[in-house]
Amino acid sequence: MKKLKMNSRSKSSGQVIVILIIVLGLVGAGFWWLSSNKQEMAREGKQFARDAIQHIAVQRDANFFASRLSPQARMNFPPSAQQDFFAEIAKLGPPAGAIDVQGDIEFNSQFFEPHGNFHGRINYPARYADINLLISHPVGRWQIDEVTFLPQRER
Numbered sequence: 001m002k003k004l005k006m007n008s009r010s011k012s013s014g015q016v017i018v019i020l021i022i023v024l025g026l027v028g029a030g031f032w033w034l035s036s037n038k039q040e041m042a043r044e045g046k047q048f049a050r051d052a053i054q055h056i057a058v059q060r061d062a063n064f065f066a067s068r069l070s071p072q073a074r075m076n077f078p079p080s081a082q083q084d085f086f087a088e089i090a091k092l093g094p095p096a097g098a099i100d101v102q103g104d105i106e107f108n109s110q111f112f113e114p115h116g117n118f119h120g121r122i123n124y125p126a127r128y129a130d131i132n133l134l135i136s137h138p139v140g141r142w143q144i145d146e147v148t149f150l151p152q153r154e155r
Contacts, residue, residue: 034111041114041137045105048142049118049135053101057122057131060086070136070143089149092124127152
């Protein structure tokens with residue numbers, strides 16, 4: 001009789017260990033997936049910011065700009081403001097050299113709601129201009145939340 005009781009206890013403790021190992025494996029796999037997804041989102045966000053600054057400052061692509069604006073940014077940049085924005089950029093002529101883009105992606109929670117703040121310095125033959133870009137990825141794709149273009153004052 002004693003042998004049967006000990007045997008059933010060791011079986012149940014073995015089952016608990018197996019279940020614990022499975023649960024820990026699932027938690028570890030979930031954390032790995034979230035971590036790799038976070039790194040990928042950060043990489044995509046940085047690339048989007050570089051591409052957006054390139055499309056705005058160098059190519060002056062109004063269609064790219066208009067299609068990537070967030071709903072709030074569309075209210076801040078109606079079509080007439082977009083035309084004025086690109087006219088101000090066009091006044092400076094073509095950039096001389098590459099654009100130095102600095103910034104990083106942050107997350108509101110540990111793994112979700114990415115957003116970024118980027119700054120680019122654009123060198124023109126006579127002066128330079130700074131462009132600041134706020135981006136986010138609420139659902140589906142990256143979007144431009146805010147953009148400012150600040151040319152250096154003429155001397």
